[in-house]
Amino acid sequence: MVFSSVTFLYVFLPLVLLAYYAAPKQLKNLLVLASGVIFYAWGEPVYVCLMLFTTLVDYTAGRLIARFDKNPRARLASMVIAVAINLALLCVFKYSSFVISNLNQIFGLALTDPGLPLPIGISFYTFQSMSYTLDMYMRNITVQKNFINYAAYVTLFPQIVAGPIVRYKEVAAELEHRTVTLTKVGEGVGIFLRGLGKKVLLANNIGMLWTTVKNSPLDELSVLTAWLGILAFTFQIYFDFSGYSDMAVGMGKMMGFNFPQNFNYPYLSKSISEFWRRWHITLGSWFRSYVYIPMGGNRVGTLKLLRNLLVVWFLTGLWHGASWNFILWGLYFGVIIIAERFFLGKYLQKIPAALQVIYSFVLVVFGWVLFEFDDLTNVGQYFGAMFGSNGGVLLDGQSLYLLSSYLLLLIICAIGATNYPKKLVEKISGKFPVWVRYASPVFEVGLLFICTAFLVNSTYNPFLYFRF
Amino acid sequence: MSNAKKISAIIFFLIITVIPLLILILPKKEFSENENRVLTAFPSFTWDNIQSGKFMKDFEGFFSDHFMMRDEWIATKTKTELLAGKKEVNGVFILNDRLIQKVEDYDRTLVAKNVSAINGFAKRVKIPCTMMLVPTACEIQKDQLDPNVPVLNQKMLIESVYSRMAGQLSTVDAYTPLYSSKDEYIYYKTDHHWTSLGAYLGYSAASRSLGYQTIPLNSFDIQHASHDFYGTLYSKVIYDKTGPDTIDYYSYPKGTTVNKVVVNTGSSEKYYDSMYFREYLSKKDKYSSFLGSNQPFVTVHSNAKSGKKLLVIKDSYAHSLVPFLTQHYSEVTMADLRYINVNLNEKLNLDDYDQVLFVYNVETFAEDQNIVKLNFTE
Incomplete structure (x- = not known):
């Protein structure tokens, strides 16, 4: 099930929340588990077993690691086996087609591709569940003996299919004891509805512009059309992804959980290194904690540091999809980050802040071209169109029509991707606190109604993370 | 601060519970004259339907087809899109008089x-x-x-x-x-x-x-x-x-x-x-x-x-x-x-x-x- 559907909003969510509030404390985690399983099975009626199996593996590993507290070899073995199972499942279901097609191509083999469909959210829940085993091994947390509590953590429906990747220690205390107050629910509602608005009103609508451009003949695009298209995707992926995260955080709050923030105005970053501290924050910190730092992080010689960075960015790319373009996309950022660390950073700091933001934004936009096209020929064609080297014109009828149809939405998206609206509200709030306070519920109800109108008649409502 | 948040919470829950209740209670049509098509019927709850995902897909179709005041919602969407500068909605160009x-x-x-x-x-x-x-x-x-x-x-x-x-x-x-x-x-x-x-x-x-x-x-x-x-x-x-x-x-x-x-x-x-x-x-x-x-x-x-x-x-x-x-x-x-x-x-x-x-x-x-x-x- 996706959050942005009338079935979720008007059937699943009210039923689950009412049951949840009505349930006695001891049953709440069981309800979280049950609702998560139904939510997941709604989209993956078969693979839900796979997710529960992963849960069981890491739960067992946690118990074993705690049990063999004094036996380093048994601890290590428990951890290694669990991580191996996690990764093996991920590889089989997500990467087997990719690996087989590459092996066939390189070695001229004829291995058959099992063609397994990718389970939704497998990368999110595997990473989430695996972090528990790793943290147990690194002694960052204490064991969870109650299977229902642990399974509730993995299957928490707000974040199961599109993040944020919540680490066990971030919710460990709340799994045992959490309080739900009407005020907190209200806060959650506000965050949820703003996220829904980002997804349904901004991402879906600007996404139609990108779909139009992407489906046009790429070698005939005018320069303006190409830029409009990739800017549209730049905003679509941000509002879609951060909208999903906001909805997750909001629903978490309605149920008494505090999930970590996943996005922090990434398009205002002044460098690519900073961008990755503001974009999909929970993924970056996952790789930092469980890959980069265990490999020595930056407290190593230059060569090893280069290796560590390239490994992390290779994996970051690969995490986003089983295809070379995602790997290149990850390495592209790895190379820029290495350059920033070794020499570019010094020069960057000397130029005006606005130019630093433009530098980062443009590089991120170029990155999205790599991200969006599987086929490297298309990537080349698209860059060709953006710089007019395909022999195309600067602008044509199509670009003018698209510009006039989407200009207002593009401006709204551009403003919405910054923190200026927030600052403005805070400023007005300083002068008219009561007025702003009570305007907020009105705004939220308005959002809910308009989002409902768009969902009832939705012609375009994609789920962008089906390859993650 | 907290009063306004409480209001948000209460209104939100009222809306997301009353609308589905109304949909449940109100009589349902089998045929939409407006769209000139048979509306999705409530799917049968069988193991095969669930395993294949057909039940879920048809349930979503059923719920969306029978959503109350469908026309009013669609009209709201059209108005919003026109306001945002769009010239076409659902594959239809909207001109002043036609x-x-x-x-x-x-x-x-x-x-x-x-x-x-x-x-x-x-x-x-x-x-x-x-x-x-x-x-x-x-x-x-x-x-x-x-x-x-x-x-x-x-x-x-x-x-x-x-x-x-x-x-x-x-x-x-x-x-x-x-x-x-x-x-x-x-x-x-x-x-x-x-x-x-x-x-x-x-x-x-x-x-x-x-x-x-x-x-x-x-x-x-x-x-x-x-x-x-x-x-x-x-x-x-x-x-x-x-x-x-x-x-x-x-x-x-x-x-x-x-x-x-x-x-x-x-x-x-x-x-x-x-x-x-x-x-x-x-x-x-x-x-x-x-x-x-x-x-x-x-x-x-x-x-x-x-x-x-x-x-x-x-x-x-x-x-x-x-x-x-x-x-x-x-x-x-x-x-x-x-x-x-x-x-x-x-x-x-x-x-x-x-x-x-x-x-x-x-x-x-x-x-x-x-x-x-x-x-x-x-």
Whole structure:
């Protein structure tokens, strides 16, 4: 099930929340588990077993690691086996087609591709569940003996299919004891509805512009059309992804959980290194904690540091999809980050802040071209169109029509991707606190109604993370 | 701060619980007149349905189809999109006084298949065949759209199709007369069909190919059958600033009279004594008052002296055209390939007919997967 559907909003969510509030404390985690399983099975009626199996593996590993507290070899073995199972499942279901097609191509083999469909959210829940085993091994947390509590953590429906990747220690205390107050629910509602608005009103609508451009003949695009298209995707992926995260955080709050923030105005970053501290924050910190730092992080010689960075960015790319373009996309950022660390950073700091933001934004936009096209020929064609080297014109009828149809939405998206609206509200709030306070519920109800109108008649409502 | 948050929480829960309760309680329709389709039924709760995901998919369809005040929600969406600067919503251009269905690029392979199916049919039947491709409002009234909007050049498509039919069929240029009357009421404002006046222009354009003497426009009596028609385009966007359309019936007092209309629905036959099925005038789908909704076969018997029989292989554009043709044929049969899955010869004797006329609007012709069924007659 996706959050942005009338079935979720008007059937699943009210039923689950009412049951949840009505349930006695001891049953709440069981309800979280049950609702998560139904939510997941709604989209993956078969693979839900796979997710529960992963849960069981890491739960067992946690118990074993705690049990063999004094036996380093048994601890290590428990951890290694669990991580191996996690990764093996991920590889089989997500990467087997990719690996087989590459092996066939390189070695001229004829291995058959099992063609397994990718389970939704497998990368999110595997990473989430695996972090528990790793943290147990690194002694960052204490064991969870109650299977229902642990399974509730993995299957928490707000974040199961599109993040944020919540680490066990971030919710460990709340799994045992959490309080739900009407005020907190209200806060959650506000965050949820703003996220829904980002997804349904901004991402879906600007996404139609990108779909139009992407489906046009790429070698005939005018320069303006190409830029409009990739800017549209730049905003679509941000509002879609951060909208999903906001909805997750909001629903978490309605149920008494505090999930970590996943996005922090990434398009205002002044460098690519900073961008990755503001974009999909929970993924970056996952790789930092469980890959980069265990490999020595930056407290190593230059060569090893280069290796560590390239490994992390290779994996970051690969995490986003089983295809070379995602790997290149990850390495592209790895190379820029290495350059920033070794020499570019010094020069960057000397130029005006606005130019630093433009530098980062443009590089991120170029990155999205790599991200969006599987086929490297298309990537080349698209860059060709953006710089007019395909022999195309600067602008044509199509670009003018698209510009006039989407200009207002593009401006709204551009403003919405910054923190200026927030600052403005805070400023007005300083002068008219009561007025702003009570305007907020009105705004939220308005959002809910308009989002409902768009969902009832939705012609375009994609789920962008089906390859993650 | 906290009072406002509490208000948010309470209102949110009221809305997301009251709306589904109302949907549950309110009576449910099985058929949407507005969208002219059967609504998704509640899926059966079986293990197979769940495992395959069909239950979930159909449940979402059911819930969305029966969502209360669907039209009001759609209207809100349309207004919001217009406010945001969009010029088209759900594939419909919204102009000040009218709606136009957007016709985009087409599948060249499919059009080639359709052309060769029709050519092959014409070759086999040895009856004179005529082709009339009717441009839609998106072509004829293009000058009302944004000049940069990427829409299909229907004129070029018609020319290309006709050139490939040369020698096999005679072709009718409906484009030129429609274009010269582009500012007249030849297409409905809220529907994708042509009006009776538009159909008259088509009738007159076909006269040379079919070999009859066009009856002058001013010889017809025009009856305004309905002033309250909101068509298919309206249903897609629920935008009513255009006002309703008028349905006109053209009758020629000195001409022939219709004795009998036979509608063959595939499973049964129904008989009517007029080409105008007035019961549709009180429904949403008023265009269907022209010889009913699309059915496998509809035959009109008239007392025309010619004794000639015409087979019309068609889409719904033919429905407002056939009333004019009955002046010259004692029998006109409309066959709709979308509803026929067998060799035409099994259902009627092709040798009975003196002429065959193909009538399609460009959009259907470019998208219809059923024209290839003509190959069954091999």
